[in-house]
Amino acid sequence: MIAFQQKMLNLIKCFRRQWPLFSNSERTTVCGADCMLMALQLSMAEVNKQHCGDFTVSLSDVLETWKYFLHDKLGLSYENMKEPKNYADLKKAYDAFLARNNVLDLIDICQKCYGLGLVSEDESIAPVQLLEFISGIMNVQENSGFVLSTPTPVSRQGQENVKVTILAKKCVCSYLSLLVNSKDDLALAHILNVPDRGLGREAFTNLKHASQKKKMSIFLMATSFIRTVELGGRGCASSLFDPLRVHVKGLSDFINFIDKLQEIIGEILNPRVCGSCKSEGATHGIILSILPIGASSVHL
Secondary structure, three states: OOOHHHHHHHHHHHHHHOHHHOOOOOOOEEEOHHHHHHHHHHHHHHHHHHHHOOOOOOHHHHHHHHHHHHHHHOOOOOOOOOOOOOHHHHHHHHHHHHHHOOEEEHHHHHHHHHHOOOOOHHHOOOHHHHHHHHHOOOOOOOOOOOOOOOOOOOOHHHHHHHHHHHHHHHHHHHHHHHHHOOOOHHHHHHHOOOOOOOOOHHHHHHHHHHHHHHOOOHHHHHHHHHHHHHHHOHHHHHHHOHHHHHHHHHHHHHHHHHHHHHHHHHHOOOHHHHOOOOOOOHHHHHHHHHOOOOOOOOOO
16 A cells, blocks of 8 residues: 555645646645645634624634534534534635635645546545544554554754754745745745744735735735835825835835745746755755744754
């Protein structure tokens, strides 16, 4: 039997080879577990805004809905779970959010591959396995059937290094994802304030609301705002996008940095090389520059 990790990799490769069967755009990206949860949270906040007038959602509600949502989407039993409030609207909001972001989640990829007969029986993944993987509860030693009772001790420094490594990889992947798919608001959310640009929750919320009014992606909204500032003057931009005026400095730094990344990638003919730390000079410096302070020694 093929190991679970290899099965997942084969599904992603299948998507990359057969992308016209999945999407109308070659710039469609894959939404993993973390991004699925974030998309659900934002969708819940959007639905709450429509029904209650408040663009907020509690963490407990998100986690409870997340469990029900995964069981529902995977076709698993959820008889003992209570259906979340406004669940039909939530599902519509989630699907619409992914569509706007030009993204497919892992469940979409798996179900589409099976529906099109693109994977063999040996490569198939059971819904329960996918649930455990997305939920983060799958045992690393999936084939052994047991969990080690005495885990290897890890020093505090080692734990910090692991956390930094995960954060660094997520940031780099998010930057690359945004460069490929400018509609990916989830990738933008991960890196908008990495490194620190003074762009916190308020800045993201203001950008999201402005982008919804203009019916464009958050990245395009930020780019449009900064270009207006650069070409029309600060006063002109402030009158058009008033909530964003306090974020001019941070948004300018972000957009200009993305411009530099696009220039570097545009100069490298081989796309496999442009995202690697092994490429000469420029890309390695770019990756180090986006990591938090103290993370430059991490091996990606």
